[in-house]
Amino acid sequence: MTAAALTLNIPADLLPVYTTKKRYINIYGGRGSAKSWGIADFLIIKGYEKTLRILCTREVQNSIKDSVHKLLSDRIEALGLSSFYKITDKNIKGLNGTEFIFKGLYRNVVDIKSTEGISICWCEEAQSISRYSLDVLKPTIRKENSQIIFTYNPDDISAPIHTDFTLTEREDTLKIKMNYSANPFFPTVLQNEMEYDKRVNYEKYLHVWEGECRSISDACVFKGKFQEQTFDTPDDVTLYYGADWGFSVDPIALVRFFIMGNFLYIDYEAGGVGVEIPDTPKLFDQVPGSRDYYITADSARPELISYMNRNGFRIRAAVKGKNSVEEGIEFLKGFEMIYIHTRCKRVLDEFKYYSYKVDKLTGDILPVLVDANNHYIDSLRYGSEKIRRGNKYATVARYTKKG
Numbered sequence: 001m002t003a004a005a006l007t008l009n010i011p012a013d014l015l016p017v018y019t020t021k022k023r024y025i026n027i028y029g030g031r032g033s034a035k036s037w038g039i040a041d042f043l044i045i046k047g048y049e050k051t052l053r054i055l056c057t058r059e060v061q062n063s064i065k066d067s068v069h070k071l072l073s074d075r076i077e078a079l080g081l082s083s084f085y086k087i088t089d090k091n092i093k094g095l096n097g098t099e100f101i102f103k104g105l106y107r108n109v110v111d112i113k114s115t116e117g118i119s120i121c122w123c124e125e126a127q128s129i130s131r132y133s134l135d136v137l138k139p140t141i142r143k144e145n146s147q148i149i150f151t152y153n154p155d156d157i158s159a160p161i162h163t164d165f166t167l168t169e170r171e172d173t174l175k176i177k178m179n180y181s182a183n184p185f186f187p188t189v190l191q192n193e194m195e196y197d198k199r200v201n202y203e204k205y206l207h208v209w210e211g212e213c214r215s216i217s218d219a220c221v222f223k224g225k226f227q228e229q230t231f232d233t234p235d236d237v238t239l240y241y242g243a244d245w246g247f248s249v250d251p252i253a254l255v256r257f258f259i260m261g262n263f264l265y266i267d268y269e270a271g272g273v274g275v276e277i278p279d280t281p282k283l284f285d286q287v288p289g290s291r292d293y294y295i296t297a298d299s300a301r302p303e304l305i306s307y308m309n310r311n312g313f314r315i316r317a318a319v320k321g322k323n324s325v326e327e328g329i330e331f332l333k334g335f336e337m338i339y340i341h342t343r344c345k346r347v348l349d350e351f352k353y354y355s356y357k358v359d360k361l362t363g364d365i366l367p368v369l370v371d372a373n374n375h376y377i378d379s380l381r382y383g384s385e386k387i388r389r390g391n392k393y394a395t396v397a398r399y400t401k402k403g
Helices: 012-018 035-049 069-078 109-113 131-140 160-166 188-200 202-208 277-284 302-310 324-333 345-353 375-383
Strands: 024-028 053-058 085-087 092-094 099-104 120-124 147-152 173-177 226-229 240-244 252-260 263-272 294-297 314-317 337-341 356-358 365-369
Touching: 012 024, 012 035, 012 173, 024 035, 024 160, 035 069, 035 120, 035 147, 069 085, 069 092, 069 099, 109 131, 131 160, 147 160, 160 173, 188 202, 188 263, 202 345, 226 345, 240 375, 252 277, 252 375, 263 277, 263 345, 263 375, 277 302, 294 375, 302 314, 324 365, 324 375, 337 345, 345 375
Parallel strands: 024 147, 024 173, 053 099, 053 120, 120 147, 226 337, 240 294, 263 337, 294 314
Antiparallel strands: 085 092, 092 099, 240 252, 252 263, 356 365
């Protein structure tokens, strides 16, 4: 097989990546733009054409699962190059000597500095790269004609990558902004979510889908109370589950979380807009243990609770009651910090945008919660309801299926 024999579907916006000689390639924008998918294909093809040593990195990589290893593996198969690339649990190697290496930057300075002969470095989720890590990385990639590729969804306007390579005009940088409109394969499930955000919360739409930086205002309910983080779930913690069913165009949502000391950790989510009832069990199965623990769910859909229980789940209705929303939010705000796993993107979005009403005339923040961007947060409230009410064990006891 020759490189010319491969059939490639390259988004038009990414074509310059294949020919540029510039040191830095900066690709940024909203969700669903196929940035990562496109760069994975680019690196696979380049490594197929000639021998390269490619470093795939991000700020935090606790295990290979946190890397782009799976994405590259999937794209190798899709491109028909499984016979050329040997995929192991830790790296990917081509028959011509091309090698993909996966390393995290955080607390890994010595290992990164000792990595020699890198032809191309791909920094995924570059919005999280610290100033220190960036300053270590750049001189490490020093092979003649080497390149560093950044892909990211803009978040904080002061992030080093954003200030150095997006807001600054540089002759050594190819800069490409890509949004969902540039992706000819934009999936229907994301189309539904995008249209919902555009209709319900335009500010969130601009950040999530149009790649604009966010701003957490003083009206944000959880301002200063949450952090995005990669963490491992201990084996000995008690797991809690909560679900919100959604209505019409509202998303269905399921979260899993645990508590350690005065800290709450959200480690899994599942959900989507327009999910049909028969597809709900499959959706919930995306969250580990969802059939092994009780799930506390919104009581407004008893027929759906009954359906899910007939399909192997143990779901009970939340009690709710007067002021339950406000009391539930205050309970959650009572934790010293809420840590949201990096894979829980929808939960993170809600924590950023769930807010109090603001008086349009005076600008005063009112003690009234805006009923938007709260479906995963509602799930969290339901899942923690009996903890808040003082019955810590009624909701989370494990059960053993019979038969």
